[in-house]
Amino acid sequence: MTFQKKKVLAILGILIIIIAGAGVLLKKRNAGKYIFDKDDGISMSDLNSLRQKIDFEGVDPSQMGITGKVNQPEHGKSEKESSDWSDGRGPMVLKYFRFLQSKYNSATNLAGHCSEVWKYLISVMPQNEAERIYAIYKKYLDCEIELAKKISEFGQPKTLDEILDRLSKVQDFRRNMLGEEMADGLYGAEIKAREYSLRRGSIVSNNELYGVEKENSLKELTSDMWEENAEQVQSIQTPYNKYREKLEIYSKDLNEMGSEEEREEKIAEFRQQFFSSDTLARLEDIDRQIKSEKESESQYREKEAEIMASANLSEKDKKEAIESLQTRYFREESEAFKRREEIRHGGEEIRAKYSR
Incomplete structure (x- = not known):
């Protein structure tokens, strides 16, 4: 084999290695495309829990499915790290913790706040349960306080990518303080809803795309992030908001139509998708x-x-x-x-x- 042929084969070998490495890197990047995606176990029912208005005042949280019980620890985990987040309904736990946080937000210091929370918990549930809920709440509160100190270091985001990066950093900070199970159990639905809203809004408001292009991008986004179909995901929107979004999705098409009559016909067609005959x-x-x-x-x-x-x-x-x-x-x-x-x-x- 000549020197020239050896040289060519060596170059081809290097190229194959580079291409293979790039493929692995690309795969990793795609895997980390979202903070939360359809495989994270967070569903629309979790978002509905977040949206519910619940009066926790004077109620034993176990009646809402919120408990401080601990499962048998998984291998390598302590009991505290194996907390049962209300059978996976973390958003309800987060709502309860925010209720406690708000109820005693007039306390002059942290010790006073925690004392008031403890007195309240012991008044609405058995002591052993109150101790467990209080320990979890204290961990949550410490994370909230430390995050408030840290968040200024993340900078003021201006672009969508910067906003999503900040959102990711916030959740990573919580994971480091609380552990991934607790952080994602508490905040996952809230972060996912925010991430989806930001990504969806970016597509909808893109003035360079036509309606069909936006619709296809929205389908891909929804398929990537949710187990449920697009209709279920959008069911939390009111008919009017769906209609207004539809107009924005097709804004480029509407603006480029040849006549006002044609534009009005298209708008009438959109309305029929969302409103009753009376409306x-x-x-x-x-x-x-x-x-x-x-x-x-x-x-x-x-x-x-x-x-x-x-x-x-x-x-x-x-x-x-x-x-x-x-x-x-x-x-x-x-x-x-x-x-x-x-x-x-x-x-x-x-x-x-x-x-x-």
Whole structure:
């Protein structure tokens, strides 16, 4: 084998190693793409738990499924590290801890706060259970205090990537203090909801993409992050919010449509996806009213301009003619229109004064 052939084979060998290494690296990067994804065990039911409004006052938390019991420790774990987070319902535990934190937030110092929390817990549950809940709460509280001191070091995020990076650092800090099981059990649903909302919002507000492109990206995002289907994930949104998001998703398409009629037809099509027939009828009435008001104001502005440009009318005559015009076009709404005009003229005067 010639020296040249050996050299070529050596280079090919190095390239194969580099490509293989890059593949492994890429795989690792994709695996760490999200703070939480569909394999994390966090479901929409956890998010629904976060959204529930619950009055914990005077209630034994065990009635809500919150307990301080400890499972048999896993191999290599202490009892404290094997806490049973309410059969996995960590969001409910977090809500209870925040209730305690808020209930006694007027205490002058940490010792006073903890004393008040302990007195409360012992008043609503057996002592052995109160001791366990209190120990877990104290650990949570210490983490909250230390995080508040540390968070300024993470910097002020400006871009989506920076916001997500900060969110990831916050959760990593909690994992280091509380252990991964406890940190993710308590905060996982909250962090995941925030992460999904940020990523979804970034796609929806991207003005360079058409609606179909955004829809495909949103499907991929939802499939990556949730076990549930897209319809279940979006079920927490109100019909109106879904409709407003749909308009933003297709904003580029709507803006580039050839005529206003075509645009209105598309918007009507979107509305039918989210609203009942009664709601659709009310929306159509509102549209007609807005269109009529726009036409009236457009006609009014033309007449107003003619009056203001007239050389045959004094300032007093112009003022009287404009007031008569406002009554004619806006009738019972004329007083409200006059107030809007005063505000508009005032704003114009201020801008003229400070733009000199």
